[in-house]
Amino acid sequence: MLNKIYDWVDERLDITPIWRDIADHEVPEHVNPAHHFSAFVYCFGGLTFFITVIQILSGMFLTMYYVPDVENAWKSVYYLQNEVAFGEIVRGMHHWGASLVIVMMFLHTLRVFFTGSYKKPRELNWIVGVLIFCVMLGLGFTGYLLPWDMKALFATKVGIEIAASVPFIGELIKVLLAGDATIIGAQTLTRFFAIHVFFLPAALFALLAAHFIMIRRQGISGPL
Amino acid sequence: MHRGKGMKFVGDSRVKANNRMVNMPKDYSEYPGKTEAFWPDFLLKEWMVGAVFLIGYLLLTVAHPSPLEGPADPTNASYIPLPDWYFLFLYQLLKYTYASGPYNVIGAIIMPGLTIGALMLMPFLDKGPERRPSKRPLPTAFMLLALAAMIFLTWESVVNHDWEAAAKQGEIKEEVDIEIDETAEGFLIFSGEQGKSCIACHGADMQGGGAAPALVGNELTAEEVAEVIKNGRGAMPAGQFAGTDEELQVLAEFIASLKAEE
Secondary structure, X not given: OXXXXXXXXXXXXXXXXXXXXXXXXXXXXXXXXXXXXXXXXHHHHHHHHHHHHHHHHHHHHHOOOOOOOOOOHHHHHHHHHHOOOOHHHHHHHHHHHHHHHHHHHHHHHHHHHHOOOOOOOOHHHHHHHHHHHHHHXXXXXXXXXXXXXXXXXXXXXXXXXXXXXXXXXXXXXXXXXXXXXXXXXXXHHHHHHHHHHHHHHHHHHHHHHHHHHHHHHHOOOOOO | OOOOOOOOXXXXXXXXXXXXOOOOOOOHHHOOOOOEEHHHHHHHHHHHXXXXXXXXXXXXXHHOOOOOOOEOOOOOOOOOOOOOHHHHHHHHHOOOHHHOHHXXXXXXXXXXXXXXXXXXXXXXXXXXXXXXXXXXXXXHHHHHHHHHHHHHHHHHHHHHOOHHHHHHHOOOOOOOOOOOOOOOHHHHHHHOHHHHHHHHHHOOOOOOEOOXXXXXXXXXXHHHHHXXXXXXXOOEOOOOOOOOHHHHHHHHHHHHOOOOOO
């Protein structure tokens, strides 16, 4: 049955080459922890992606309850945390995942750095990787405000002041992020929500796609 | 277009092996060793690693529920801000003389900007063919230095932060909504001349503030309340009430009656 469906689609779209590009390749010995245990350092990138997927899924469920509005944001998180079935688990996964993804991404960056894998011909992929790093930090920063509790508000105030200290365009960045030249309030919360849920994930998906296409195109870097 | 069998690719890539770029690794078939098919053999092992990782992750989630402080209150001027842990080193950097105040731009923009810029341009700064860390001492040294600085700054930030005060300032205060009978004798004493220093800390609405707890929704008996008013407790000094003993008794009974409904 499945074969028939596959054949039906393949006859029309010739999907076998796509499949070959995605999954049909050999994994070399030097990155395989089954052969050299020290090769576990090559797992960090995959784990980063794994947590990213968990972040996307748990984030989607969180938005089912979360209300991006100063009056209700904290209350909705409190309700989610204390009343909703498994709400504590879903929020917990999103909260800890945010830290773990930074840790794993950092370890992945160090692995690529110390194995010199960013060298020709992989310069572009390294740059895309650093951009992904920046987007992830941005996601962490914007997500921190959303529960609208004390630490969120005051950490964001500091963060926006730092952004405002950029020479020449600082004030513009501040108004863009906060929605107002002086107030960190309702506008800031909705903007951070939009950035956290729409703008940065869109950028992240595009960059991840580029990252993975380049990996498949160039293959993993050879042994040292 | 170049098609057909016998085409050689570099490694497991799609880049053709002829007209090979410098530095491009050799085909894996040229290395001694065992390759493994990604699908399904290697992916199955990756899933097992992922499953073990997920178990640890879930245990962490269950053991440590994610924190939630009290609702944001922009009027609170005494709150000491703290960013998420992975920004702590940047936060700490801004506390040093030449990275703060008039030099704020150095600590907030120039140093982080240079670091990210250098990281991004790494392939163009370190162009040599060597890949081993020991064979490219400068990049390795700079990265280790940056790592050490980040660890040191994070450490400094953690040991210099008053975690107890931080936990206290963020506590979720139970908002108790109790109708106060403003015609009661006890309330008249509280809001009158005798209770001036009561209001100064606990507020005219009896909701507390700063170091003073809310009076509404307390869990004390009338005797205990009288005891606290007479002798003080915690930050509250003794002998603040200026009325007579009878008034104190009435006030204590009134405050003790402000219980949250069961």
